[in-house]
Structures are given as C-alpha cells and as structure tokens.
Amino acid sequence: MYFQGNSTGAFEDDCATLPTNIIAGLVGFFDKEHGLDLPSPWNSTESRSHLANSSILIIGGGSNCGRFATQLANLAGLGTIVVVGGKKEELRRYGATHVVDRHGGDDAVLQRVRDIVGDDLVYAFDAVNLPAGQHLAINALSNSKQGTLARLVWSRGAVEESKLHPKQAGYVLKDTLGSSHYKPEIAIPFWKHIAGYLVENKIQPLAHVVEQGLDAAKVNEVLDRYRDGKAVTQTHFHL
Ligand SMILES: NC(=O)c1ccc[n+]([C@@H]2O[C@H](COP(=O)([O-])OP(=O)(O)OC[C@H]3O[C@@H](n4cnc5c(N)ncnc54)[C@H](OP(=O)(O)O)[C@@H]3O)[C@@H](O)[C@H]2O)c1
Structure with missing residues (x-):
C-alpha cells in the first residue's frame, strides 16, 4: 500500500510526521477528561450529526499540531473550522473553512474570529500559546453558552484573568497530554483506522x-x- 502525501519523502518519512503531533489533537478533541469530548469519527454508535452545525477554533495553523488538528476537525465533521495563523491554501486543503491572519494584536484577531463565529463558539483548541496568550481563545468562546478550550501548553504560567472578557456561562479549560500510551482507548482505534484515512486522503502527512x-x-x-x-x-x- 502506498499513498501520496504532500512531501517528496518515502512512506516511512510520511508516517513519521504523525506521532506525536496528531495524537495531541486526537486527545485534545476526542477525550472527555483532557479534551473537548467530541464524538470520535470511528465510533458509529455516537451521534455526530450536530457537529455539522458547530464551529471550532484552532489557534496555531502554522504549527504541526495545528495542521493536524485542522485535519482532525474535518474528519470529525465540524461544519465551521476557523484556524488562526498558517498558510491559507494548505489549511483549506486540510478542511479549514476560514483561515485568519494571526497578526495585528489580540483585539484585531479576536474580532476576525468573532465576525465568523459570533457568540456561538463552544469548541476551541490552542496548539501554540503559553497560558499567558490563551485569553484569545477563551475570549472567542461564547459568553452565553459554556465553551471549552483544550490547550497543548499548560505547565508554564497561568491564564491572565485580567484579559478575559465576561463569560456569563463560564468556560472549561482542558489540559491535553498527547500520548498514545496514556490514552489507549482513543489511540488504538485511531491507529487501526489510520491506513484507511491516509489512503482516502482524509489525513495527509505533513x-x-x-x-x-x-x-x-x-x-x-x-x-x-x-x-x-x-x-x-x-x-x-x-x-
Ligand atoms: N500537550 C501535548 O501533548 C503536546 C504535544 C505536542 C506538542 N506540544 C506543544 O505544542 C506546541 C506546538 O508544537 P508544534 O511542534 O506543533 O509546533 P511547531 O510546528 O514548531 O509550530 C511553530 C509555529 O507555530 C506558529 N505560531 C507561533 N506562535 C503563534 C501564535 N501566537 N499564534 C498562532 N500561531 C503561532 C508559527 O507559525 P506561523 O508563523 O507560520 O504562523 C510557528 O512557526 C509546542 O509548544 C509543543 O511543545 C504539546
């Protein structure tokens, strides 16, 4: 079996781009304890139809974890996938519906995101920021509905509470640890499906x-x- 990734490397090198960066998004999206608790694409008993009307925000489209997170959001079936940063053409290929310029300051970036998602956002994933920069994603979450931010960087400092906008319904922070060994209940079915996802171009190596x-x-x-x-x-x- 061979698939054509977006690189000129061999099969093994294409595959080597997957761990651990895709597992970070995998746990961040589909785990209840450490992620957004989205229904997994491989579990046919879970209802996923509501996701077509849902939005997700991914911060860090230029990072490897952000690129894979964009593909996982598409695989999960989210209808609106807003990515902050990264290359528009590439991220569109991965399933992003909107790619937002990450420059110009937090207020400007937040406005760009809110112009797309309004006050409806309940799913956010920050692939790159230290806690001191995570107010951007938290502020993008809905004020009236409780949203969740899954974050990859959580051990260095704290969220700057003074920069948070009001959250009447509150918000939830999830600290993601992307390890197949730590989360076998998610990782095993994913790795069993990965060959099919690659062949069908649902997941593209980086x-x-x-x-x-x-x-x-x-x-x-x-x-x-x-x-x-x-x-x-x-x-x-x-x-
Ligand atoms: N918790 C876990 O299990 C886990 C697992 C894997 C990685 N991580 C952590 O996740 C982070 C990302 O890892 P990675 O390997 O994916 O990183 P990477 O590929 O090295 O990504 C770096 C890129 O992120 C973009 N970026 C930097 N600051 C940004 C910002 N403020 N907003 C938006 N985009 C920004 C930049 O791209 P552009 O200039 O092109 O926008 C930069 O070149 C690292 O801190 C890593 O240690 C955690």
Whole structure:
C-alpha cells in the first residue's frame, strides 16, 4: 500500500510526521477528561450529526499540531473550522473553512474570529500559546453558552484573568497530554483506522525534510531554530 502525501519523502518519512503531533489533537478533541469530548469519527454508535452545525477554533495553523488538528476537525465533521495563523491554501486543503491572519494584536484577531463565529463558539483548541496568550481563545468562546478550550501548553504560567472578557456561562479549560500510551482507548482505534484515512486522503502527512547521516551541526541548527521560535520544517535524520 502506498499513498501520496504532500512531501517528496518515502512512506516511512510520511508516517513519521504523525506521532506525536496528531495524537495531541486526537486527545485534545476526542477525550472527555483532557479534551473537548467530541464524538470520535470511528465510533458509529455516537451521534455526530450536530457537529455539522458547530464551529471550532484552532489557534496555531502554522504549527504541526495545528495542521493536524485542522485535519482532525474535518474528519470529525465540524461544519465551521476557523484556524488562526498558517498558510491559507494548505489549511483549506486540510478542511479549514476560514483561515485568519494571526497578526495585528489580540483585539484585531479576536474580532476576525468573532465576525465568523459570533457568540456561538463552544469548541476551541490552542496548539501554540503559553497560558499567558490563551485569553484569545477563551475570549472567542461564547459568553452565553459554556465553551471549552483544550490547550497543548499548560505547565508554564497561568491564564491572565485580567484579559478575559465576561463569560456569563463560564468556560472549561482542558489540559491535553498527547500520548498514545496514556490514552489507549482513543489511540488504538485511531491507529487501526489510520491506513484507511491516509489512503482516502482524509489525513495527509505533513511536509518534512530528510537529512542523511547524523550531522550534529545540522541537528543543532534545527534545535536552535526551535529554541529561537523560528519557522522549522520537521527534519528527519536517517542514521
Ligand atoms: N500537550 C501535548 O501533548 C503536546 C504535544 C505536542 C506538542 N506540544 C506543544 O505544542 C506546541 C506546538 O508544537 P508544534 O511542534 O506543533 O509546533 P511547531 O510546528 O514548531 O509550530 C511553530 C509555529 O507555530 C506558529 N505560531 C507561533 N506562535 C503563534 C501564535 N501566537 N499564534 C498562532 N500561531 C503561532 C508559527 O507559525 P506561523 O508563523 O507560520 O504562523 C510557528 O512557526 C509546542 O509548544 C509543543 O511543545 C504539546
């Protein structure tokens, strides 16, 4: 079996883009304890039809976790998928219905999101921000209905309460830990379905580059780019 991903790499390298970044979204979306508790795409006993009329906000469309989260939102059947940041054309290919510029300040970005979802948003997923930046997603959640934010970064600092807008119905924060071993009840059925999802193009591997051999200087260069917050294409070192 072979599928054509969006990279020029081999099958194994395409597959290596999946863990752990897609598992972060998987737990963040489909787990009750650590995520948004959305009905899973592979469970035919759960009703998912209401999702077609629901919206989700994904912060960090330029990140690998955000790219996979966009694909998982599409797989789950959410009708409106609003992604903040990232490349419009690529994210549309993954199922985003709206891609919002992440620049210009929190107020401007929030307004762009609310212009799309109004006061109806109950599902949000932040793939990139530290807690100090998570007020953007929380403020995008509905004031009148209780919404939930699942976040990937939760161990460094706290949400800035002073920046939160009123939430009459409150909101829920879920701390996501994307590990197949930690959440086998979600991960096992997902991994059983993954070959089909790839062949049907429902999940697309992410772009990556391959380096032959262990070039320590090259490894350090990639790690330095992560450290410095610069854009990095996932790099696979073939030893
Ligand atoms: N909890 C878990 O289980 C779990 C699992 C995996 C990863 N993580 C964490 O999740 C985070 C994302 O990981 P990743 O590997 O997906 O990151 P990544 O691919 O390195 O993403 C970095 C990109 O995110 C975008 N970005 C940065 N700040 C942003 C902001 N304020 N708003 C919107 N987009 C922003 C930028 O892209 P553009 O400039 O193109 O917009 C940046 O190049 C990391 O902190 C990682 O440690 C957690």
